[in-house]
Amino acid sequence: MKYNxxxxxxxxxxxxxGTFLIEDGSSVYDTVLNALKIGYRHIDTAYMYRNEKGIGDAIRDSKIPREEIFITTKLSTQAMGNKELLEQSFQESLDKLxxxxxxxxxxxxxxxxxxINAITWEFLEEQYKNKKALAIGVSNFQRHHLEDLFKTAKIKPMINQVELHPGLSQVYLQKYLEKENIAITxxxxxxxxxxxxxxxxETLTEIAAKYNASVAQIIIAWGLKRxxxxxxxxxxxxxxLENFNAKDIKLENKDVERINQLNKGKRVYTDPDNNPIAPY
Ligand SMILES: NC(=O)c1ccc[n+]([C@@H]2O[C@H](COP(=O)([O-])OP(=O)(O)OC[C@H]3O[C@@H](n4cnc5c(N)ncnc54)[C@H](OP(=O)(O)O)[C@@H]3O)[C@@H](O)[C@H]2O)c1
Known part of the structure; x- marks a missing residue:
């Protein structure tokens, strides 16, 4: 596995x-165990996905040393801005995992x-300092959310996880994040x-044929190359397995550019600026 x-x-x-919409219990348990057997060493979950228990069980039963597996989780959105609730829900995540x-x-x-973002970020900084989180970051943050956060943050987010695919290439946001030394997922x-x-x-199939790969693999390889x-x-x-093997496909820059050009500014998930579940 390659690391950055x-x-x-x-x-x-x-x-x-990714484990969004994989149900807790045998579904997520079997999926994570299969993934770990294939060679995945990075599992993305969230308090909101309600599947951290099954993920924890699978990691435990895989017998792979904890330090070899990279676990990402996301804080409860309902706990935002309330340190007591943040503490409780994060501890729940740790216990389940x-x-x-x-x-x-x-x-x-x-x-x-x-x-609310500033208070929540301070909570994250505390978890980073007491080593309950080896890295801290954000998700669905637009540039303006980050600029606001920088006014009070003592530690800069290390990552921003955002919707990103051929229809929403996020080239502009990535340039900004690069300048701020923030990685992107x-x-x-x-x-x-x-x-x-x-x-x-049409374009994706053409490129996939050139590399003897599937369309899904080409998209994963496109992201990795960027x-x-x-x-x-x-x-x-x-x-x-198909998705995992995409890591070995090296896309030429001209094909990366062709996929970037497919951008339509198209979201299939919620627009962070109009998100109804985020607190005011
Ligand atoms: N931070 C956030 O707000 C946020 C929001 C959404 C998602 N996420 C994270 O990002 C992860 C990935 O996003 P996602 O789950 O929305 O969607 P995705 O990875 O784009 O797609 C998943 C869907 O594509 C199918 N699929 C997977 N590999 C395929 C392949 N090689 N060929 C054809 N179909 C394939 C899956 O079906 P099968 O399972 O049947 O293969 C599933 O229906 C999530 O699981 C979650 O961890 C984060």
Whole structure:
């Protein structure tokens, strides 16, 4: 597995397993165990996914040393801005994951109120200092959310996890994050299946044929070539392996550019500025 370093020097596997909508219990347990057998060493979850227990069980039963697995979780959005609730819910995540630290802890969605984000970020800084989180970051933060956060943050976020795929290439946001030394993770790389339809599929199929790869693999390889951490989700053993093998495909810059050009500014997830679940 290839690793990229975050701004604090922590090594993070460039490819991981997304677990959104994988149910707790045998579904997530079997998926994570299969993924670990294939070679995945990076699991992305969240308090909100309600599957941390099954993930913890699978990691425990895999017998792979804890320090070899990179775990990302995201704070409860309902606890935002309230240190007591943040403490309680984060401890719940740790207990379910059966670990006393996570590798990466992130704010799941920005609040529309910058004060709430600032308090929540201070909580993250505390977890970083007491080593319950080896790295800290944010998710779904637009440039303006980050600029507000910088007014009070003592430690800069090390990562921003955002919706990013051929329909939403985030080239502009990535340039800004690079300047701020903040890494970027893509979520929703397959656009909830829309990459397999017009207007994306024609170009992607052409490129896939050139590398003797699948369309999903080409998208993962596109992200990796752009230095973006990729966390595709699959519960299917064959697709888990297919996605994992995408790390060995080296896309030429001209093909990266062709996929960048497919950008339509198209979101398949919620717009962070109009997110109804984020607190005000
Ligand atoms: N921070 C946030 O707010 C946020 C939001 C959304 C997601 N995420 C994270 O990002 C991860 C990835 O995003 P995602 O789950 O939305 O979507 P995704 O990875 O783009 O796509 C998952 C869907 O594509 C299918 N699939 C997977 N590999 C495939 C392949 N090789 N060929 C064809 N179909 C394939 C899966 O079905 P099967 O399972 O049946 O294979 C599933 O239906 C999430 O799991 C989560 O960890 C974060």
């Amino acid at each position: 370093k975050l701004s604090n020097g922590l090594k993070m596997p460039v490819l991981g397993l 059966q670990t006393n630290y996570v590798d990466l802890l992130i704010i799941h969605w920005p609040s529309h109120n910058e004060k 893509s979520y929703g790389p397959l656009m909830k299946g829309m990459v397999f339809e017009a207007p994306y599929i 230095n973006i951490f990729m966390i595709p989700k699959s519960v299917n053993e064959k697709r888990l």
